[in-house]
Amino acid sequence: MRKVITFLKEQTKDGLLPWSAQDATAKRFKLSHAAVELLALQNGLFPARYQRNRNMIQIEQQLRLFKSRVAVIGCGGLGGYVLEELARLGVGQIVAIDPDIFEEHNLNRQILSTPASLGQPKVEAAAERLAQINPAVTVTAIQDAFCLANGLELLAGAHVAVDALDSIPYRLELAEVCNTAGIPMVHGAIGGWYGHVASQFPGETTVQQIYRHYVAGKGIEQQLGNPSFTPAVVASLEVAEVCKILLGTGEPLRNRKLSIDLLEMEMQEISYAPVVVTLVDAA
Amino acid sequence: MKITLKLFATFRNGRFKIAEQELAEGTEVRQVVLSLGLTEEEIGIVMLNGRHGELDSTLSHGDILSLFPLVGGG
Incomplete structure (x- = not known):
């Protein structure tokens, strides 16, 4: 899992994780998109697809919604x-x-x-x-x-x-x-x-x-x-x-x-x- | 006694939005409903002075009675 998290972190730009990176991670590590998103949110990486949520829904709240x-x-x-x-x-x-x-x-x-x-x-x-x-x-x-x-x-x-x-x-x-x-x-x-x-x-x-x-x-x-x-x-x-x-x-x-x-x-x-x-x- | 009667949604058709009504002491909501030509089955919500009311609630002078039709679609 550490490898996955490192891979995700490497692709995070300005605090946002692009969807392309989530998708690539799922394919590379043979994980479901759900598993990748959970890992991202648990490790403080905000999926870019939710960036317009960000000022009203904090990352821990986004994680809560996801769970x-x-x-x-x-x-x-x-x-x-x-x-x-x-x-x-x-x-x-x-x-x-x-x-x-x-x-x-x-x-x-x-x-x-x-x-x-x-x-x-x-x-x-x-x-x-x-x-x-x-x-x-x-x-x-x-x-x-x-x-x-x-x-x-x-x-x-x-x-x-x-x-x-x-x-x-x-x-x-x-x-x-x-x-x-x-x-x-x-x-x-x-x-x-x-x-x-x-x-x-x-x-x-x-x-x-x-x-x-x-x-x-x-x-x-x-x-x-x-x-x-x-x-x-x-x-x-x-x-x-x-x-x-x-x-x-x-x-x-x-x-x-x-x-x-x-x-x-x-x-x-x-x-x-x-x-x-x-x-x-x-x- | 006088009450204010407010009608909502389709209940307004051919009737009114708001009207003062002169009623006998002890009149119940049900009698007002029937006097409008409505049936009990058509009633969704009875609101009495902003709160949920009942068809057998007894009205008092100065009450504001609101009637809403039944809504159940999805």
């Missing part, structure tokens, strides 16, 4: 942008979960869909895209529907779960599994010009409260559909939340929900009462 595992549940409108942004941010392990294949009605907004990918599993397109964007990222593609029965298994080892689902009942199951597994969940939902975002930490019930009045069916997305821009906006807000949660920085949308109206360009914040945790008297 993080984030599960993205749903790889459609929200999920496509979430995956793209997580990979560019430098999150090292990404789990992409979705049972579906691309259909023509996805093309107006789902960034992973193209005419050529119609009929292709969404998670397969996700893995191909992320390998192109950032070869150092390890992607686990799971073509399956998330539910209570398989949830704990699918989220194993994840530090954060991102809700990019299009179904309220499945979302409520995700919230339940996240609580059981003790994993923070970043919740996002969209419909037409509108969307909302909230983060739920273990023991909290924000998502359940958001859908407290839920009876059956879908929301306004059923009538309005979704345009190209609403998923991009809400997904970006979700990724900002993931980044803060992984780094333990800033103020996540905890016990509050941000509602976005892109038609009137209004944002509303709704507060949720923190859940009172009942302490069990051991005596």
Whole structure:
């Protein structure tokens, strides 16, 4: 390993390690791009591909992101942008979960869909895209529907779960599994010009409260559909939340929900009462 | 008693953004929802004075009630 580190250091210029050097190191020493990036970050070498992160994300934070595992549940409108942004941010392990294949009605907004990918599993397109964007990222593609029965298994080892689902009942199951597994969940939902975002930490019930009045069916997305821009906006807000949660920085949308109206360009914040945790008297 | 009623997203269509409403004492949120021609199933969020509220919350003079439709897409 010392040889590898020396080789990496020799190619670092102005404190930055060019991608060409990472790639050459992987080939020369028969290492994965992930292994090379980990070594670089552990040895204080900042990959040049993240140089525009550098003034807001320090190298030890970049290492933390690289060692993080984030599960993205749903790889459609929200999920496509979430995956793209997580990979560019430098999150090292990404789990992409979705049972579906691309259909023509996805093309107006789902960034992973193209005419050529119609009929292709969404998670397969996700893995191909992320390998192109950032070869150092390890992607686990799971073509399956998330539910209570398989949830704990699918989220194993994840530090954060991102809700990019299009179904309220499945979302409520995700919230339940996240609580059981003790994993923070970043919740996002969209419909037409509108969307909302909230983060739920273990023991909290924000998502359940958001859908407290839920009876059956879908929301306004059923009538309005979704345009190209609403998923991009809400997904970006979700990724900002993931980044803060992984780094333990800033103020996540905890016990509050941000509602976005892109038609009137209004944002509303709704507060949720923190859940009172009942302490069990051991005596 | 008077309350301020704010509607959001699609609930504004054919209605209003904000209006003062004169209501009988003890009116519940549910009655306001039904009076707008909305159903309980359409309601996503009930916000009462900036905080999460319930359909059976009882309204008081000066309350600000906000109603948001259900949003669940991805």
